[in-house]
Amino acid sequence: MNKRYTGLIEHYRDRMPVTDGTRVISLGEGNTPLVKLENIPGETGKSVDLYVKYEGLNPTGSFKDRGMTMAVTRAVAEGSRAIICASTGNTSAAAAAYAARAGITAFVLIPEGKIALGKLAQAMIHGAVVIQIRGNFDAGMALVKEVADHAPVTIVNSINPYRLQGQKTAAFEIVDELGAAPDFHCLPVGNAGNITAHWIGYSEYAGQGTQACAFCEGSCKFGGKAVNGKRPTMVGYQASGSAPFMRGGMVDHPETVATAIRIGHPQSWDRAWTVQKESGGWFDECSDEEILAAQKLLTSREGIFCEPASATSVAGALRDIRAGRIPEGSSVVCTLTGHGLKDPDTAIRQCGDDMLTVDAELSAVKDAILNNMA
Numbered sequence: 001m002n003k004r005y006t007g008l009i010e011h012y013r014d015r016m017p018v019t020d021g022t023r024v025i026s027l028g029e030g031n032t033p034l035v036k037l038e039n040i041p042g043e044t045g046k047s048v049d050l051y052v053k054y055e056g057l058n059p060t061g062s063f064k065d066r067g068m069t070m071a072v073t074r075a076v077a078e079g080s081r082a083i084i085c086a087s088t089g090n091t092s093a094a095a096a097a098y099a100a101r102a103g104i105t106a107f108v109l110i111p112e113g114k115i116a117l118g119k120l121a122q123a124m125i126h127g128a129v130v131i132q133i134r135g136n137f138d139a140g141m142a143l144v145k146e147v148a149d150h151a152p153v154t155i156v157n158s159i160n161p162y163r164l165q166g167q168k169t170a171a172f173e174i175v176d177e178l179g180a181a182p183d184f185h186c187l188p189v190g191n192a193g194n195i196t197a198h199w200i201g202y203s204e205y206a207g208q209g210t211q212a213c214a215f216c217e218g219s220c221k222f223g224g225k226a227v228n229g230k231r232p233t234m235v236g237y238q239a240s241g242s243a244p245f246m247r248g249g250m251v252d253h254p255e256t257v258a259t260a261i262r263i264g265h266p267q268s269w270d271r272a273w274t275v276q277k278e279s280g281g282w283f284d285e286c287s288d289e290e291i292l293a294a295q296k297l298l299t300s301r302e303g304i305f306c307e308p309a310s311a312t313s314v315a316g317a318l319r320d321i322r323a324g325r326i327p328e329g330s331s332v333v334c335t336l337t338g339h340g341l342k343d344p345d346t347a348i349r350q351c352g353d354d355m356l357t358v359d360a361e362l363s364a365v366k367d368a369i370l371n372n373m374a
């Protein structure tokens, strides 16, 4: 059993919408670490098993790779020569990389000035056609849906059902590693595709159907063999300035430092409410201050660097653990959706002037050390 890991489609092949002859477009995505937090849980004063699924360690630095490998594989199989997406950044980075791998063109629509630096660099260096729009993600998404009727391009946003089929594998990995689903699974929510995909994955492994995946037209294999009957309670956290699930309707001018979830018109609105009902979970919101504090806590106390949107899951989970809404003794998984290096500007801004500048002399460096020992 020294088989080389070649990505999630091959690994979960019998549960993925591919056939024997399908050319798989993969960069070795998936198989990300499930890290048990050692220092942070103690600060809550409660006893819980808290894990983070570090999706920032995917090939382009976010969970979007899980969906993109499947969406691009299917697009190529169906003869498509170009893909298109609207993006807050990570979808465009993944689309650009997988299109490069496949030898097709990626068109990406991004909101001008509102995408993190690392994500823009990725889309550009992989050779995507980057179209900045003077509007937000929601405007870009509406345009992509329209233009796909007028040009030979395949949409690879999460309204593409194959995206969710790829992303459901994160749930498989967690069950495979823990031996059962956790009691709670917490995620940041933007379009709500990922929380839906996780529910599809957990349900498929539990041998149960879900209304949330009724749209997949049979590509979902929830009728397959049950691995473990348990499913988690799903909890979705939004940024307060961008929280349609808390407002009970669409938000026209979403604002948050967590640009990856700066989305006011979620594409998986109905499906996410189905997930909430079927799993007995809930939605909640976190302020930008809480989100940045959680990001800092993860970096400084656990050595784990995620982007601001990702930290929303931990910010919310810690609050709900402290409040007892997530009870003591629970096992909890938080998805860290993207890598911290995606957004260096926000990271540096968080640290203020936290840097020493001294002369290049032994005495100056020695003083700097002795004055700053913990």
Ligand SMILES: *Cc1c(COP(=O)(O)O)cnc(C)c1O
Pocket (backbone or CB within 6 Å): 062, 064, 090, 091, 158, 188, 189, 190, 191, 192, 193, 194, 195, 260, 261, 307, 309, 310, 337, 338
């Ligand atoms: C896309 C993304 C999200 C939101 O996922 P949805 O499926 O849109 O809810 C959260 N965090 C990061 C880093 C993302 O790239």
